[in-house]
Amino acid sequence: KTPRPHYQEGRQDATETSSARATSFVPGIPLYRLHSFPLLPLHLKTLSNSAVATSGFRRQSTVTSARFTLNSDVYKLHEGTTGASLGSGPPLEGEITREEMTGMYSLMAAIRELETKAGDLYLEKIIRGFLHRCNGQEASIVGLESALTPGDELITAYRCHGYTHTRGVSVKEIMAELAGKATGCSKGKGGSMHLYGPHYYGGNGIVGAQVPLGAGIAFTNKYNETGKICVTLYGDGAANQGQVFEAYNMAALWKLPCLFVCENNLYGMGTSSTRSSACPEYYTRGHYIPGIWVDGQNVLAVRTATQWCADYIRAGNGPLVMEQFTYRYYGHSMSDPGKSYRSATEVKGVRETRDPLKKCEELALELNLMTSDEIKAIKKDAAKTAEEAVEFAHSSPHPPPADLYAHIWWSRTK
Amino acid sequence: MYVPHTFIECKYGPELVVTCTFRSSPVAGSNRVFNTPLSEQGIVGFGIGLATQGSTAIAEIQFADYIHPAFDQVVNEAAKYRYRSASHYHCGPLTVRAPYGAVGHGGHYHSQSVEGFYAHVPGIKVVIPRGPSQAKGLLLASIRDQNPVFFFEPKWLYQAAGERHTQLASLCTCMQSLSLSAGSDVTVLGYGSQIQILRQACEMAQSELGVSCELIDLRTILPWDEDTVIQSVCKTGRLVVSHEAPLTAGFGAELAATVQAECFNHLEAPIQRVCGWDTPFPLIFEPFYIPNKVRCFDAIRTVVDY
Numbered sequence: 001k002t003p004r005p006h007y008q009e010g011r012q013d014a015t016e017t018s019s020a021r022a023t024s025f026v027p028g029i030p031l032y033r034l035h036s037f038p039l040l041p042l043h044l045k046t047l048s049n050s051a052v053a054t055s056g057f058r059r060q061s062t063v064t065s066a067r068f069t070l071n072s073d074v075y076k077l078h079e080g081t082t083g084a085s086l087g088s089g090p091p092l093e094g095e096i097t098r099e100e101m102t103g104m105y106s107l108m109a110a111i112r113e114l115e116t117k118a119g120d121l122y123l124e125k126i127i128r129g130f131l132h133r134c135n136g137q138e139a140s141i142v143g144l145e146s147a148l149t150p151g152d153e154l155i156t157a158y159r160c161h162g163y164t165h166t167r168g169v170s171v172k173e174i175m176a177e178l179a180g181k182a183t184g185c186s187k188g189k190g191g192s193m194h195l196y197g198p199h200y201y202g203g204n205g206i207v208g209a210q211v212p213l214g215a216g217i218a219f220t221n222k223y224n225e226t227g228k229i230c231v232t233l234y235g236d237g238a239a240n241q242g243q244v245f246e247a248y249n250m251a252a253l254w255k256l257p258c259l260f261v262c263e264n265n266l267y268g269m270g271t272s273s274t275r276s277s278a279c280p281e282y283y284t285r286g287h288y289i290p291g292i293w294v295d296g297q298n299v300l301a302v303r304t305a306t307q308w309c310a311d312y313i314r315a316g317n318g319p320l321v322m323e324q325f326t327y328r329y330y331g332h333s334m335s336d337p338g339k340s341y342r343s344a345t346e347v348k349g350v351r352e353t354r355d356p357l358k359k360c361e362e363l364a365l366e367l368n369l370m371t372s373d374e375i376k377a378i379k380k381d382a383a384k385t386a387e388e389a390v391e392f393a394h395s396s397p398h399p400p401p402a403d404l405y406a407h408i409w410w411s412r413t414k
Numbered sequence: 415m416y417v418p419h420t421f422i423e424c425k426y427g428p429e430l431v432v433t434c435t436f437r438s439s440p441v442a443g444s445n446r447v448f449n450t451p452l453s454e455q456g457i458v459g460f461g462i463g464l465a466t467q468g469s470t471a472i473a474e475i476q477f478a479d480y481i482h483p484a485f486d487q488v489v490n491e492a493a494k495y496r497y498r499s500a501s502h503y504h505c506g507p508l509t510v511r512a513p514y515g516a517v518g519h520g521g522h523y524h525s526q527s528v529e530g531f532y533a534h535v536p537g538i539k540v541v542i543p544r545g546p547s548q549a550k551g552l553l554l555a556s557i558r559d560q561n562p563v564f565f566f567e568p569k570w571l572y573q574a575a576g577e578r579h580t581q582l583a584s585l586c587t588c589m590q591s592l593s594l595s596a597g598s599d600v601t602v603l604g605y606g607s608q609i610q611i612l613r614q615a616c617e618m619a620q621s622e623l624g625v626s627c628e629l630i631d632l633r634t635i636l637p638w639d640e641d642t643v644i645q646s647v648c649k650t651g652r653l654v655v656s657h658e659a660p661l662t663a664g665f666g667a668e669l670a671a672t673v674q675a676e677c678f679n680h681l682e683a684p685i686q687r688v689c690g691w692d693t694p695f696p697l698i699f700e701p702f703y704i705p706n707k708v709r710c711f712d713a714i715r716t717v718v719d720y
Binding site for chain 1: 449451452453455456479480482483518519520521522523524691692693694696697698699702703
């Protein structure tokens with residue numbers, strides 16, 4: 001399924017027709033998968049001059065879709081005691097179309113550029129406050145998002161710019177919000193940690209606080225029989241918060257359609273996961289809730305795992321805990337150079353051997369889904385969009401002073 | 415020099431933004447100064463347990479904004495231990511430190527003033543220093559105090575390179591309030607980082623209105639030094655209170671209510687409170703939100719002109 005802006009759906013999802021709901025529970029092939037079936041027979045992996053529209057790109061010999069195989073080490077499973085058995089887990093083979101691959105890579109490139117430019121704006125003091133960047137985690141973000149359906153809910157912590165974009169908010173609006181301008185997605189009142197969008201509940205500053213919220217959102221979806229799931233993200237640092245375990249218990253007891261996702265980038269601020277957690281295998285921390293570990297730097301692995309988890313949850317089996325094993329290149333925030341608690345060699349090593357964008361490019365080229373010219377064009381485009389967003393942020397006005405009292409029920413203005 | 419029997423400091427993660435404690439002290443050793451996971455409720459509860467069996471526990475919460483998960487531990491355990499056990503047990507050796515207050519760009523979750531919530535809890539003490547040398551003395555006094563103390567440090571001052579009016583002579587460990595300037599016209603009352611602002615407002619009042627202000631730094635919020643304040647207001651007849659925390663039910667309300675009850679016949683003007691507005695601490699609107707020197711000066715002028 002090609003990730004696309006969800007904001008166009010508006011509030012329609014809450015009133016889906018009963019036929020759409022019924023279809024989504026058909027065992028076997030979920031509705032969204034039908035859209036991604038290729039036009040060409042599945043076995044066709046040979047070169048073909050496909051008629052796929054590639055406006056702006058030079059026509060190259062690529063296929064419209066390809067089958068891919070993943071190494072068995074991209075997943076690890078934890079059988080819980082609630083819900084159904086995991087069986088053999090997500091498949092190691094899958095199908096991906098050219099459109100889907102291009103879409104995912106474009107999003108990843110857009111996020112990379114957005115975060116890089118946001119850092120520059122912070123150094124210019126246009127963006128102030130706190131800025132937590134996700135460079136290095138793009139595959140985890142985009143792979144997960146690409147497996148969701150319109151109307152699925154998502155809530156995350158403060159390293160949220162990537163998800164804000166995949167949830168449908170434009171790079172321009174994000175950059176303006178980071179700069180505290182009135183044209184930002186939260187009208188300048190939220191800043192980096194409080195970005196919102198349709199079916200996207202932020203952007204949260206307090207570590208772990210968003211997890212019980214996610215369980216509650218999942219409960220509403222179950223109660224209203226929307227057939228949607230809530231993806232509730234948190235980091236390796238937050239995994240030790242008591243409220244996370246409270247949410248686990250409620251979700252398992254009531255079989256809530258909640259996918260708990262631990263973004264393990266190995267460091268909670270400056271403390272490594274092995275120094276903060278008695279058990280750093282976060283996918284097992286749900287204990288009775290089954291869990292799955294996935295290589296977060298491989299966008300196809302994350303996508304396949306998320307599709308599989310979503311199917312499991314939608315079938316009514318209750319929650320799952322997914323751990324995305326990923327990495328962040330920058331420090332915790334702009335106040336943290338990220339050098340005092342990890343070596344430069346380590347960071348360089350990940351950049352060279354496990355960079356999510358590089359990995360995605362390799363996959364796309366290997367599967368003949370994209371050409372290197374197209375890849376270059378996408379990167380250029382992403383840089384241009386981010387540059388325009390910077391201009392937009394610069395030139396937008398600040399919110400009016402009266403907004404200090406806006407969006408709150410009462411205040412004494414004396 | 416007081417050397418605690420066991421000196422254990424529970425530290426909440428490494429300090430990245432403000433480096434004020436070391437990961438492991440060369441003096442105390444890493445089994446006495448250590449980092450903890452991200453679990454505020456756990457950290458405070460852990461500290462209460464340590465303190466109850468007699469160890470000196472100094473727990474650190476990275477920002478006061480994050481202390482709220484520990485609220486139950488503070489209110490229901492730390493504050494009530496001595497009272498409910500008739501002093502069989504208490505967690506007096508517990509001190510909890512947290513940076514508080516505006517820092518210029520902290521937004522909703524790195525700027526909060528929480529002293530109002532904790533001032534409302536009988537059984538604990540709340541101490542707020544105005545500067546580095548005060549912080550040193552007051553922290554030592556808080557550690558020695560046989561009641562659980564919540565020590566809120568103005569995080570804004572972590573970035574200050576130095577301090578004027580440094581008292582190097584003796585380590586002031588007295589927790590009572592301190593008059594910073596003797597005056598005859600208006601009593602100006604505050605604590606913590608707000609003292610720097612109030613000092614400037616008092617100087618403005620002196621130079622522009624010829625008003626002599628008596629500036630008092632409360633230093634300890636709970637219990638607060640009523641005698642000094644009442645004595646001062648009975649002398650001047652006018653009071654301006656200021657704090658960054660929101661106006662409604664802020665600590666200034668307690669100060670104003672007590673002073674009007676004790677000094678009613680001496681008051682020449684209604685008591686002025688210059689505080690943060692009743693909104694969450696904003697992001698981009700911080701300059702409009704905080705009670706700056708101009709607003710404080712205006713309040714001084716109001717009581718003088720009344």
